[in-house]
Amino acid sequence: MNNSTQEYLEALFTLTLDGRKATTTDLSRRLNIAPASVTEKLKKMGDDGFVAYSPYQGATLTDQGFEEAKKMARKHRLMERFLHDVLHIGNEKVHTEACAMEHGLSDETERALCRSLKSPAKCPDDQQEIPACDFEFDSCEKCAKWAGDNLEEVGKRKSNIVSVASLKEKQEATVAFIRGDRKSLKRLQDMGLTPGTKIRVNRIAPMKGPVEISLRGCKIALGDEVACNVFVEHKRPSETVRP
Amino acid sequence: LNPELTPSTLSSEPAKSSHSRTITIALAGNANVGKSAIFNQLTGLEQETGNWSGKTVALKEGKLAHHGLDIRIVDLPGVYSFSSYSPDELMTRQFILSDRPDIIINVLDATSMERNLYLTLLLKELEIPCVVALNYADVARKKHLHLDLEKLGQILGFPVINTVAIKGIGVHELTDAAIDIIQSKVHIELPVIQYGPEVEERVKRLSQALTDSGIQTPVRWTALKLLEKDLEISAEVKNQSPAAAVLADSYTAELAAMHKEDSATVIASERYAAAAKIARQISTQLEPAKKVNTLLDDITLHPVLGYIAFLITMAAVLVFISFFGSWMTTQISHFFEIFNPHATGIIGTILWNGSVVGFYAALSVALGFILPFYFILAWLAESGYLPRIAFMLDRPFHIFGLHGQASLPLIMAMGCNVPACLACRILENRRDRLIATFLSTLVPCSARSSVVLGLVGAFIGWQWAIGLLIFQFLLIFIIGIILNKLNPNKSPGIIMEIPEYRNPSLKIVWRQAWFRFKDFLTLGIPLIVIGSTVIETLSAVHWLQHITEILSPITVWWLGLPAFTGVLLIIGILRKEANLALLIALAGGAAVTSIMSPLQMVVFSIVIMLYIPCISTIAVLIRETGLKITAAMVLAEVILAILFGGLAFRLLPVFTNLR
Numbered sequence: 001m002n003n004s005t006q007e008y009l010e011a012l013f014t015l016t017l018d019g020r021k022a023t024t025t026d027l028s029r030r031l032n033i034a035p036a037s038v039t040e041k042l043k044k045m046g047d048d049g050f051v052a053y054s055p056y057q058g059a060t061l062t063d064q065g066f067e068e069a070k071k072m073a074r075k076h077r078l079m080e081r082f083l084h085d086v087l088h089i090g091n092e093k094v095h096t097e098a099c100a101m102e103h104g105l106s107d108e109t110e111r112a113l114c115r116s117l118k119s120p121a122k123c124p125d126d127q128q129e130i131p132a133c134d135f136e137f138d139s140c141e142k143c144a145k146w147a148g149d150n151l152e153e154v155g156k157r158k159s160n161i162v163s164v165a166s167l168k169e170k171q172e173a174t175v176a177f178i179r180g181d182r183k184s185l186k187r188l189q190d191m192g193l194t195p196g197t198k199i200r201v202n203r204i205a206p207m208k209g210p211v212e213i214s215l216r217g218c219k220i221a222l223g224d225e226v227a228c229n230v231f232v233e234h235k236r237p238s239e240t241v242r243p
Numbered sequence: 244l245n246p247e248l249t250p251s252t253l254s255s256e257p258a259k260s261s262h263s264r265t266i267t268i269a270l271a272g273n274a275n276v277g278k279s280a281i282f283n284q285l286t287g288l289e290q291e292t293g294n295w296s297g298k299t300v301a302l303k304e305g306k307l308a309h310h311g312l313d314i315r316i317v318d319l320p321g322v323y324s325f326s327s328y329s330p331d332e333l334m335t336r337q338f339i340l341s342d343r344p345d346i347i348i349n350v351l352d353a354t355s356m357e358r359n360l361y362l363t364l365l366l367k368e369l370e371i372p373c374v375v376a377l378n379y380a381d382v383a384r385k386k387h388l389h390l391d392l393e394k395l396g397q398i399l400g401f402p403v404i405n406t407v408a409i410k411g412i413g414v415h416e417l418t419d420a421a422i423d424i425i426q427s428k429v430h431i432e433l434p435v436i437q438y439g440p441e442v443e444e445r446v447k448r449l450s451q452a453l454t455d456s457g458i459q460t461p462v463r464w465t466a467l468k469l470l471e472k473d474l475e476i477s478a479e480v481k482n483q484s485p486a487a488a489v490l491a492d493s494y495t496a497e498l499a500a501m502h503k504e505d506s507a508t509v510i511a512s513e514r515y516a517a518a519a520k521i522a523r524q525i526s527t528q529l530e531p532a533k534k535v536n537t538l539l540d541d542i543t544l545h546p547v548l549g550y551i552a553f554l555i556t557m558a559a560v561l562v563f564i565s566f567f568g569s570w571m572t573t574q575i576s577h578f579f580e581i582f583n584p585h586a587t588g589i590i591g592t593i594l595w596n597g598s599v600v601g602f603y604a605a606l607s608v609a610l611g612f613i614l615p616f617y618f619i620l621a622w623l624a625e626s627g628y629l630p631r632i633a634f635m636l637d638r639p640f641h642i643f644g645l646h647g648q649a650s651l652p653l654i655m656a657m658g659c660n661v662p663a664c665l666a667c668r669i670l671e672n673r674r675d676r677l678i679a680t681f682l683s684t685l686v687p688c689s690a691r692s693s694v695v696l697g698l699v700g701a702f703i704g705w706q707w708a709i710g711l712l713i714f715q716f717l718l719i720f721i722i723g724i725i726l727n728k729l730n731p732n733k734s735p736g737i738i739m740e741i742p743e744y745r746n747p748s749l750k751i752v753w754r755q756a757w758f759r760f761k762d763f764l765t766l767g768i769p770l771i772v773i774g775s776t777v778i779e780t781l782s783a784v785h786w787l788q789h790i791t792e793i794l795s796p797i798t799v800w801w802l803g804l805p806a807f808t809g810v811l812l813i814i815g816i817l818r819k820e821a822n823l824a825l826l827i828a829l830a831g832g833a834a835v836t837s838i839m840s841p842l843q844m845v846v847f848s849i850v851i852m853l854y855i856p857c858i859s860t861i862a863v864l865i866r867e868t869g870l871k872i873t874a875a876m877v878l879a880e881v882i883l884a885i886l887f888g889g890l891a892f893r894l895l896p897v898f899t900n901l902r
Contacts, residue, residue, distance in 0.1 A: 139505040182472075182507070183328040187738060189511040190324035192358050195504055196512065206546040209638040210647065210737055216357045216519070218740060221634050223646050225736030 003103045006072050007031060008041060009050065012061050013069035014128070017166060021058030063160065070131045076102045077123035077130040078113045084124035085117060091125045107151050111135065115144055119179050121228040127208075129163055129228045132179055141182050162234050164201070164211055165227035172200045173232035180229045192216045193230060267315045267342065268307075268421055271335065271366060272350035273359055274321030275742050277378040280408035280751065281350055282318040285418065309418055317344065325365055327475045330668075339369055340460055346421045349373045353383040353390060353405070354743075356526060360518035363399065364436055370461040372433075373401045374420045376413065380405035382745075387530040395525045400433040409748045435463070436521075438513040441501055445470060445494040449487060456484035470495055471507045539744055543631045553632060556623075558709065561696070564615050565708055568693065569701035571611030572827070579603040593779045596831045601775025604827035605768045608693050608820045614760050616689035620658040621755035625747030629654065630739060637737050643723035644730075645670070646737040649679040653719075656686035659759060660860040664867055671735050678726050680868060681876050684856045685719045687712065690819035694851045697823045698844045702836055703901075707845065715852050718883075763820065771821050774814045775828040778807075797885060802850065803892040804843050812854065819857050842901045846892045854884035 011030045015022035024042070028035040042059050045051040050065030061069055079098040083089040089097060114120070114133060119140045122129055136155040137143040146154070161176045175197045178185050192215050193199070203212040208224040222230065268285075270278045286305030307314040317338070322329075325336035339347070349366055351359040366373055377383070377390060396403045402420040406413030437443055449466035458465055458480065468476040469491035481488040495506035502509045542548050579599065586595055623629060629651055637647030648669055656663035663683040667676045687695065692712070700708030781787040787807065791798070794809030802808075807829060815822045830838050839847065855877055856864065864873040895901045 136503065138499060138503055138508065142499070142505060184735075185505075186324070186326050186328055186507065186511075189508060190326060190361070191738060191740075192361070192515060194512040194515050195508060197515070203540075203544055205544075205634065205638060207638050210634055212544070212634065212741060216355075216515075218355045218358050219742075221630070221637075221647075221737055221739045221741050223637055223734065223736030223738070225734065226738055227736075 009069035023058040074131045075105045080123045159233045161231040164230045173234040176233045177231040267344040269317045269344040276352040277408040284414040347373045350376045353377040356522040368464040375403040376406045389527045391525040452487040565696040565700040568611035572607040575607045597776035597779030601772045601828040604824040605771040612693035613689045617756035621752045627744045644727040644732040646734040656683040664863045695848045771824045850888040
């Protein structure tokens with residue numbers, strides 16, 4: 001996959017997160033590329049199976065595209081965190097710097113970054129959520145303790161997971177993974193958020209306020225910081241895609 | 244995953260002669276299930292209750308005399324588990340393990356069995372006999388939810404009793420059942436709730452390794468905690484029985500590999516699965532449950548309407564108390580003035596102006612301002628509105644690096660600062676607790692609001708009073724921002740249960756309000772009567788001016804207040820409600836306008852709102868934050884009071900028509 005495809009995937013990931021389609025104009029503006037070239041590229045990415053594109057309506061990511069895009073977004077945002085937290089590079093520069101560096105980032109380095117930054121939840125510049133990794137670790141503690149660097153032994157997570165913070169009101173989902181140290185993990189599990197638990201999002205307070213969820217017959221409010229670390233198996237709203 | 248019944252025996256300690264020892268009964272349960280209400284019913288002590296988590300932030304004890312027995316009742320904090328990560332949970336667990344209460348009354352919310360049974364299973368693992376109280380039985384009935392008590396009793400091996408704590412229903416039966424178990428000399432059968440075979444097999448082998456290893460804690464519980472990788476227990480076992488620790492390490496790895504989940508997660512999942520299964524076995528939905536009316540939530544949690552509802556509620560409370568308070572003050576004054584003998588001479592003046600007016604002024608402040616404040620706040624706490632406020636204010640509170648739960652102490656502080664400072668313990672780290680505590684002491688409590696509402700509100704206009712309170716809240720906001728700038732922090736994020744709205748029982752609300760108010764009658768009124776009499780005496784023998792002269796550079800020169808306010812400010816350190824009462828007394832029953840100009844009233848109110856926490860609050864602050872930080876907070880508030888009082892005295896006449 002070349003760098004330009006990766007850039008498109010990342011842009012589409014951000015633009016379509018709310019379930020809407022990204023138009024050629026949106027992409028052209030975001031990537032600073034002429035609309036005609038964008039259309040061309042989208043068609044090609046459609047052939048490769050990353051994008052569902054219909055002219056005049058816009059593009060969304062396919063499941064395969066979504067996974068790839070999530071991974072790119074993750075590498076990009078982890079890199080931003082590293083540049084900001086460790087190298088103390090200003091917020092105005094981290095995005096472009098990370099853009100230039102993310103394409104060569106291996107999975108090993110991605111994991112090492114996440115581990116040494118203590119599983120960060122958000123990127124520094126625009127507070128976008130950092131997606132969870134796609135390795136089959138059951139907890140961040142396990143990843144931190146596991147000495148081997150051979151990620152192939154660990155394997156890839158089979159399910160497609162997104163955070164509770166990215167769900168919409170009235171959506172239902174199943175708890176899959178909780179990011180963070182053992183303390184926060186235990187606290188949430190004791191409240192009933194064990195893997196496999198069905199939850200429903202009742203309300204989302206505006207401006208990244210808390211999320212109210214129902215589970216096990218009661219209601220719990222989770223602050224945005226917490227909701228970003230609770231990952232659920234969820235089908236993306238793909239019914240809106242008309243190929 | 245099936246909880247199966249395997250009987251094991253557990254003997255309750257044989258009871259000695261019933262008068263020879265004190266029996267300890269502990270109350271345990273999730274937050275918000277009505278433990279405090281049961282505690283109140285049992286002990287007659289009026290502990291604060293309320294419909295929000297984190298209220299019982301320390302162990303509370305009471306005594307109960309039951310059929311000639313001396314019973315100590317301990318109310319444990321509302322917890323969801325016994326992990327070693329939260330101070331509340333650790334404290335609860337240590338109390339149960341080291342104090343070994345004779346029996347635990349486990350209080351459950353009957354409408355939310357699955358979540359509540361999780362803690363019951365944890366209590367069973369601790370091997371302490373329990374009596375289970377299914378509270379809110381009336382709400383469950385209304386929801387057409389039938390719970391099979393007998394079956395639940397069989398599964399758990401504990402007596403199960405329906406209760407409606409706020410009405411006292413089932414509370415006596417609870418005590419009787421508890422005493423019966425303690426006094427019965429026979430062994431009682433306690434079935435063990437079994438988890439999955441992979442877990443049980445390892446628990447069994449670990450238990451064998453742990454037996455006779457000198458570990459003090461119950462064996463099965465210790466084995467499960469080892470598999471959960473509990474920090475404390477793992478460290479202890481490593482010391483006492485290294486072999487068991489090694490075994491535990493290999494078992495946790497095996498479990499993780501088998502389930503593709505961390506072993507602690509595996510145990511939590513199994514426990515919840517067992518709880519869910521029990522809940523299913525015993526509950527029958529008789530008729531389809533009526534759809535819960537979410538209209539109130541749709542308004543109070545609405546992105547726009549929610550904030551409007553909050554502001555209207557707060558403003559309505561303040562405006563109502565402002566009007567009610569001045570009405571009450573006039574009524575009481577009219578009533579007492581009927582008996583005014585208009586005596587002349589020193590003794591007559593001292594007795595009437597000092598003692599009698601002091602008494603009825605104190606009564607006016609108490610009945611007009613303080614009691615309604617406590618009543619309304621207790622009503623709000625019981626209704627379940629407070630967690631909604633925390634939900635709505637979560638985002639705004641991030642400006643201070645805090646999360647929404649920090650708003651709860653601040654709202655409680657409008658009644659009294661003392662419980663507010665204690666409630667700050669619900670916050671996760673020390674930095675958050677310190678900021679919330681300092682902000683809480685800046686919130687005008689009912690006694691301080693009484694000065695603003697009863698003085699400025701009554702004699703200048705309620706708009707001015709509300710304006711002053713808005714100024715105070717703006718100041719709190721700015722100080723919060725400054726404190727966060729000095730010591731920035733990212734909030735760990737709110738995790739809070741949102742209980743259903745409940746229609747508060749007026750009896751409970753009344754008892755809550757009365758509980759706080761009693762203190763005022765026994766301490767406040769005598770102090771004000773004495774203070775008022777002393778001031779009148781000093782004034783009659785012309786000594787008052789000598790005392791007030793010492794403070795006059797600040798009071799008269801800088802703040803532009805009448806010299807006598809110096810004495811009020813000193814007495815006000817003891818009890819803030821004395822300020823308004825003594826002013827009314829000093830005016831000799833006439834309108835306070837005869838001794839203070841409107842400008843002086845505003846300046847005086849600003850000083851009172853800020854200048855120093857009362858002596859009870861200072862005592863709590865020392866206990867919660869230490870001497871140094873308390874001194875810094877008090878000093879900061881004195882400086883703020885003098886600064887803003889003086890500025891108001893100089894600037895208000897320039898910009899307004901206040902003179």
